[in-house]
Amino acid sequence: MTRTLLVVGHGMVGHRLVEIMRSNDLNSAWRVVIVAEEARPAYDRVELSSYLDGKSADDLSLVSHEFLNDPSVDLRLATTATEINRGPRTVTTADGATVGYDALVLATGSRPFVPPLPGRDLTGCFVYRTVDDLDAIRAAAVSGRTGLVVGGGLLGLEAANGLRLVGMRPQVIEMAPRLMPLQIDEGGGEILGRLVRDAGLPFRCGVAMRSIDAGPGGEVRGVTLTDGTTVEADLVVFAAGVRPRHELADSAGLDLGDRGGILVDEHCRTADKHIWAIGDCAAVGGRCHGLVAPGYRMAEVVAEQLLGSDDTVFSNADTSTSLKLLGVGVASFGDAHAKTPRSLELAYTNEKAGTYAKLVLADDTRTLLGGVLVGDASAYPVLRSLVGHQLPAGAERLLSESRYGVSS
């Protein structure tokens, strides 16, 4: 007898789950219903900025023709789930429909965090998460004018790059003392800052927003910072982090993590045995992961259970990040901030070459725990795979030999 898997959310993680199910459910034990809020099927949000760089929404799409015509998949786009009825095991949608389920997987993702600032709702304020957001930014962009990005993390730098692609002059405001504070340490931040500035992107760190100021027509004219300075800007993009979308689960009486997110166990299962949560909206053991790689891992964990095995658990989320932005390679992996007790840090800085490389080692001085690379992230794949292992002799050379020709 065919059972129904209901997936709420068709982002990268929700789609990955369905893909795994479709390729591994050889006996067609499950039919899949997807309730998706956006009007587009799943697309590559990580590559979102390329939408402003000549790619079309179709280019970003993760969904194949076969998938759309798969009779076992019922994809309902532009449909918002409004309520979970745990007793009868149904979900109600905004258009009044009711969908029954045997298994419900919440993959509702996250929403951009917009700090509670005066003026945050003015015309000219945007977030940077969906293709629709980017369409709106493109429509509002004024070539040659300043677009201010709130947040100098991964997303903020992406957004700044996006603004530049639509002809604006981006400027970034970051509250922390350095760019990408979650991924990059102080030493790497110094080099990154210089490279980003050299790439023509002005930014200010260590200062927060006080307000967004309106012009005579009620549209954004500029912002005021906490140090009292003002910056003229025609457009503001909030890229100050995301918050898990847990409302649906919350109103159904499911527990949340202390810092939000739908509380699930290591199997990504809620206290209701028919309901799971994966991706940005899930708080595994209380902790949310705002990256796609841990989300994919959660999708795998849930798919295995639905297909009859529950051996796999979600653990040791890989928070590694590697990107190339404005021509600057950046990578952060493992215990990048040396939080492991008794760990030690070995860093290489070359101001002229614009490179920074740090290894975090366990107190045996040999086991690699993590690291940070800025300016040249070419050693990232090798180093990342060495995390948890003893550094082979000469591993340090990876960091410098190719560039400086270390004599042995």
Add this chain to the structure above:
Amino acid sequence: MSNVLVVGNGPASHRLVERLHRNGHQGTITVLGAETRPAYNRLLLPSVLRRSLSPGAIVLPAPPAGVRVHQGVVATDIDPRERVLYATGGGSSERRETVYRYDELVLAMGARPRLPDLPGAHDTAGRLVDGITALRTIADCARINGDRVVVLGAGVLGVETALALLAGGHHVTLVHPRPHPMERELDTVAGQLLADHLAELGIDTWFGRHAVGYRPGRLLLDDGQVHLADTLVLCTGVVPEVGLARRAGLSVRRGVLVDDRLRTSAEHIHAIGDCAEHQGEVPGLIAPAWEQADTLATLLTGGHARYRGTPRVLRVKAPELDIASFGSLRGLDHSDADVELVTLTDSTHRRRAKLALCDQRIVGAVVLGLPDAIASISQLYDRNLPLPSGRLDLLLGTATGHAAAAELPDDAVVCRCNNVTKRALLHAWSSGARRVSELTNATRATTGCGSCVSAVSRLHASLESTDRLGASRLDRAS
């Protein structure tokens, strides 16, 4: 044949005289010392405070026969045209003025403590009141009394002094206006590690605080704190002693200006050591003073030599700490030069190293808590050798071979405090000093800060095994 007159009787002067003699100087050598005691190694005053050395033990070897040393003599004026120097003191009458004629005059007057403008610290004549002393002379050591001692200034001398007094059983408070100690040498991270370490050792540390006033037995800080001080020790830097040179019309900036031949602006007058300024540098360290003395001794005995500056190497002389600084890291972080910085941070064990490399050679380094790295870096730096590829091994001391004293070149300085080379130790060995204690008695190696004890022991062990090897070869041959 020339008559050399040296003003000053410290380590620089002592070295010059010894080298003049060794180079076969023809003519008289006269030394005028303001202190009423023979020359001694000022660097080791903290060891005297620590009572690991007696004041007598830091006295430098007696000058070669024929050298006239006048103690308690203060030079007052120079007449460069007539080549005479006026001085008071010495002999029976302190007031008597003596005239010294010279062919070549050498100024080696050193430096004097820089005294802070601290209300209540000076009497009407401008002298420090009782209960306050600088630390520049053996006499200063005797002025430190009482249980509670406050050390003002946490530069190298301040840190060494605080630790020495702590080891001597005093309750020690260390006050420093900057956020961390030794800011000239250490970056913020290393400075903080050192600050933590000093506090953990039991020193009452107050960084980022200014002293604003002194009353007998009490030091007042800018935040209103009052610290009891049976003795207040001022370790607030030194200034080159230039009064005499200035009065004589010599060119003076911070120090007495000298060229590559250690010549001042006046003919037949030279300057070396802490009072001399060469190429804008007044190093205030012993190694440059020695190198200047050596150069000048060569020149004054008819040889060819030029002084081109001395790489700055600084070692904190306290057994509780392993801190060394090589060259300068200043400006390197933000310069455009092709400099690679390698830093190792081990906060748990308070270990930190920062190396600046250019073309794989060390141009600057600061090392804290890593004695093996200090030994290796010291040799690589002195000899300008390229670094081995495993920097981590080098810093952690897990590399092999770099620090083995037996592999040192003969002219490598093993004991920096007493300037004992490997050659001197080998010489002592072949002269019959077969035990470590005999080697140290003969050369004075290890009697300074003690940081070279392991290097000397290694050298001794290697000499012994080489000897045994030689003996067994002889056995087989016979």
